[in-house]
Amino acid sequence: xxxxxxxxxxxxxxxxxxxxxxxxxxxxxxxxxxxxLGRLEELSIQIAGIxxxxxAGFEHKAIITIAADHGVVNERVTLYPQEVTAQMVSNFLSxxxxxxxxxxxxxxxxIVVDMGVASDLPSHxxxxxxxxxxxxxxxxQQAAMTSDEAVSSIEVGIExxxxxxxxxxxxxxxGDMGIGNTTPSSAICAAITGEPVEKVTGRGEGLDxxxxxxxxxVIEKALALNKPNPREPIxxxxxxxxxxxxxxxxxxxxxxAHHIPVVIDGFISGAASLIATELSPSLKNYLIPAxxxxxxxxxxxxxxxELTPLLNLEMRLGEGTGAALGMTIVEAAVKTLAEMAxxxxxxxxxxxxxxxx
Amino acid sequence: xxxxxxxxxxxxxxxxxxxxxxxxxxxxxxxxxxxxLGRLEELSIQIAGIxxxxxAGFEHKAIITIAADHGVVNERVTLYPQEVTAQMVSNFLSxxxxxxxxxxxxxxxxIVVDMGVASDLPSHxxxxxxxxxxxxxxxxQQAAMTSDEAVSSIEVGIExxxxxxxxxxxxxxxGDMGIGNTTPSSAICAAITGEPVEKVTGRGEGLDxxxxxxxxxVIEKALALNKPNPREPIxxxxxxxxxxxxxxxxxxxxxxAHHIPVVIDGFISGAASLIATELSPSLKNYLIPAxxxxxxxxxxxxxxxELTPLLNLEMRLGEGTGAALGMTIVEAAVKTLAEMAxxxxxxxxxxxxxxxx
Numbered sequence: 092x093x094x095x096x097x098x099x100x101x102x103x104x105x106x107x108x109x110x111x112x113x114x115x116x117x118x119x120x121x122x123x124x125x126x127x128l129g130r131l132e133e134l135s136i137q138i139a140g141i142x143x144x145x146x147a148g149f150e151h152k153a154i155i156t157i158a159a160d161h162g163v164v165n166e167r168v169t170l171y172p173q174e175v176t177a178q179m180v181s182n183f184l185s186x187x188x189x190x191x192x193x194x195x196x197x198x199x200x201x202i203v204v205d206m207g208v209a210s211d212l213p214s215h216x217x218x219x220x221x222x223x224x225x226x227x228x229x230x231x232q233q234a235a236m237t238s239d240e241a242v243s244s245i246e247v248g249i250e251x252x253x254x255x256x257x258x259x260x261x262x263x264x265x266g267d268m269g270i271g272n273t274t275p276s277s278a279i280c281a282a283i284t285g286e287p288v289e290k291v292t293g294r295g296e297g298l299d300x301x302x303x304x305x306x307x308x309v310i311e312k313a314l315a316l317n318k319p320n321p322r323e324p325i326x327x328x329x330x331x332x333x334x335x336x337x338x339x340x341x342x343x344x345x346x347x348a349h350h351i352p353v354v355i356d357g358f359i360s361g362a363a364s365l366i367a368t369e370l371s372p373s374l375k376n377y378l379i380p381a382x383x384x385x386x387x388x389x390x391x392x393x394x395x396x397e398l399t400p401l402l403n404l405e406m407r408l409g410e411g412t413g414a415a416l417g418m419t420i421v422e423a424a425v426k427t428l429a430e431m432a433x434x435x436x437x438x439x440x441x442x443x444x445x446x447x448x
Numbered sequence: 449x450x451x452x453x454x455x456x457x458x459x460x461x462x463x464x465x466x467x468x469x470x471x472x473x474x475x476x477x478x479x480x481x482x483x484x485l486g487r488l489e490e491l492s493i494q495i496a497g498i499x500x501x502x503x504a505g506f507e508h509k510a511i512i513t514i515a516a517d518h519g520v521v522n523e524r525v526t527l528y529p530q531e532v533t534a535q536m537v538s539n540f541l542s543x544x545x546x547x548x549x550x551x552x553x554x555x556x557x558x559i560v561v562d563m564g565v566a567s568d569l570p571s572h573x574x575x576x577x578x579x580x581x582x583x584x585x586x587x588x589q590q591a592a593m594t595s596d597e598a599v600s601s602i603e604v605g606i607e608x609x610x611x612x613x614x615x616x617x618x619x620x621x622x623g624d625m626g627i628g629n630t631t632p633s634s635a636i637c638a639a640i641t642g643e644p645v646e647k648v649t650g651r652g653e654g655l656d657x658x659x660x661x662x663x664x665x666v667i668e669k670a671l672a673l674n675k676p677n678p679r680e681p682i683x684x685x686x687x688x689x690x691x692x693x694x695x696x697x698x699x700x701x702x703x704x705a706h707h708i709p710v711v712i713d714g715f716i717s718g719a720a721s722l723i724a725t726e727l728s729p730s731l732k733n734y735l736i737p738a739x740x741x742x743x744x745x746x747x748x749x750x751x752x753x754e755l756t757p758l759l760n761l762e763m764r765l766g767e768g769t770g771a772a773l774g775m776t777i778v779e780a781a782v783k784t785l786a787e788m789a790x791x792x793x794x795x796x797x798x799x800x801x802x803x804x805x
């Protein structure tokens with residue numbers, strides 16, 4: 092394990108229980124029946140625990156969207172050609188993708204990172220180029236990457252989020268782009284949760300039944316060949332993972348080490364969170380699962396992690412689109428805690444002891 | 449039935465199928481796998497059908513929050529004293545309630561209406577005073593209101609939303625305030641859906657088991673006494689309803705008559721939608737259920753209406769708080785349709801005929 096990764100894991104601490112208690116106390120004084128804001132109340136308390144203060148500002152928000160390619164596309168597991176990864180990165184940079192529209196709408200920046208696109212991308216002021224390689228190897232034939240590359244991908248994720256934190260980041264969301272990346276995500280999900288490949292493999296961009304069955308066989312072959320050990324997350328990432336998945340795991344760990352909440356997107360980000368929480372179980376308290384993806388493995392991995400998604404809008408796009416919407420719910424939660432009047436301030440009668448009148 | 453109500457019901461037309469087809473066509477050209485934005489795509493198509501155009505702007509948004517009191521509180525069905533209705537209206541007007549915070553956050557105005565608070569409220573530039581009476585009668589002893597009052601309450605709702613439409617409203621959300629108003633809402637829900645009172649009655653602000661059982665008995669008594677006919681929605685509203693519930697039914701009908709989408713809040717707004725859709729079955733296409741309330745009857749009535757809520761955040765506050773969050777999801781949906789690049793514009797390869805490469 093690399094130095095920066097070990098240091099980061101050691102830095103992840105339990106949440107601040109005093110701040111959480113104070114936030115819970117304030118929620119109970121606000122002009123509403125106790126608990127009536129449901130998950131908004133829970134979120135506001137979690138954020139207080141993460142930030143170590145009752146009222147946290149959300150001035151600086153970002154979605155980190157990491158792109159990479161996957162050698163396993165040679166096994167014909169996707170409908171879109173591999174070149175679409177690079178084309179979509181250009182689309183992100185010119186602001187025309189779903190993540191751009193949703194991030195603009197919710198007031199969040201999008202940070203676009205190339206960690207392993209299979210071609211050289213034209214340089215662009217908005218693109219962070221930290222390529223580990225030109226795509227992973229085909230995991231149905233060999234390990235997707237070396238252990239060193241796996242550690243590097245996580246450490247690059249840590250560096251990227253730390254650079255944003257140095258500029259004042261308050262909350263981060265995760266996003267991904269990579270043609271074929273539901274395949275390694277399903278493989279990671281099967282390896283770590285122990286569930287059958289069939290149960291954690293979905294239709295990606297829209298596979299039919301036969302294509303889905305083929306995808307399942309490819310993943311089973313990759314797992315049989317590489318034999319990832321579920322208790323060795325770096326090994327799982329190296330054998331059947333992807334560079335963007337490693338990078339997102341790093342973003343999560345780096346954010347948590349600095350008391351920054353992480354809104355996790357859908358299935359690919361979920362696979363990254365499996366790797367990251369195996370490396371640091373304390374990380375889980377810093378994660379907010381934005382939504383339940385329509386990709387079938389996502390439900391399995393969220394249940395394994397005992398995380399309940401905020402939204403279920405049947406989305407399955409990735410890019411951070413779910414995270415953008417989830418982040419706005421988190422911000423709404425924090426605003427209620429910060430801005431609502433208390434019973435005393437508003438002159439509203441509190442609950443009586445027993446029934447009224 | 450009043451003239452304005454009959455006219456409004458006649459004005460509610462089916463959605464514009466041509467605009468919907470064009471919106472669906474455009475969604476399929478945007479840079480993402482078909483259908484991958486899930487309910488956002490469906491919402492954008494529904495809005496196109498309601499507005500009669502593919503790209504609808506959301507410049508003018510409002511939540512109409514209607515307050516009223518309920519004679520049935522004399523049966524001791526609530527924990528908060530009745531005076532809290534008036535106190536919360538003051539809180540709305542000074543901007544300290546949850547609905548104010550959430551509406552500010554999502555960029556929506558809150559229109560506060562008194563349709564039957566049990567006391568005279570101080571006049572305020574932000575308060576629309578259209579009191580039908582000083583609260584309903586106790587429905588466990590007699591009809592909650594007369595048929596004329598029921599029709600008036602709906603027509604006031606129509607007038608209020610029409611006044612906003614005249615000023616350029618693009619989308620409206622519903623909200624309520626009224627201590628005790630889960631009781632008439634459960635009664636309406638039982639009367640119209642035919643489900644047992646026990647199944648549609650919840651804990652409101654936090655009743656314990658014994659208090660809940662008492663509330664169920666009070667509602668059963670009110671239904672046995674008043675015998676509302678489920679096919680006569682004005683009669684149901686008069687016998688076991690509330691002024692804010694009638695008003696919100698009017699808001700829904702008036703909005704739909706003018707091709708304005710309606711984001712419905714939780715259980716009380718849901719009860720209003722039961723009344724309103726009985727009056728005009730075509731209304732349903734104009735409704736967007738924002739969230740699933742933690743109040744148990746809400747699930748029953750949404751299933752009865754075959755409406756699927758956008759959010760489930762275990763909220764049960766009312767005021768329009770769920771509608772405010774739901775409205776921002778609708779706006780996000782419309783933005784993706786309006787602002788995303790097409791495959792051609794972005795130079796992104798479309799799906800290949802069969803698997804890649």
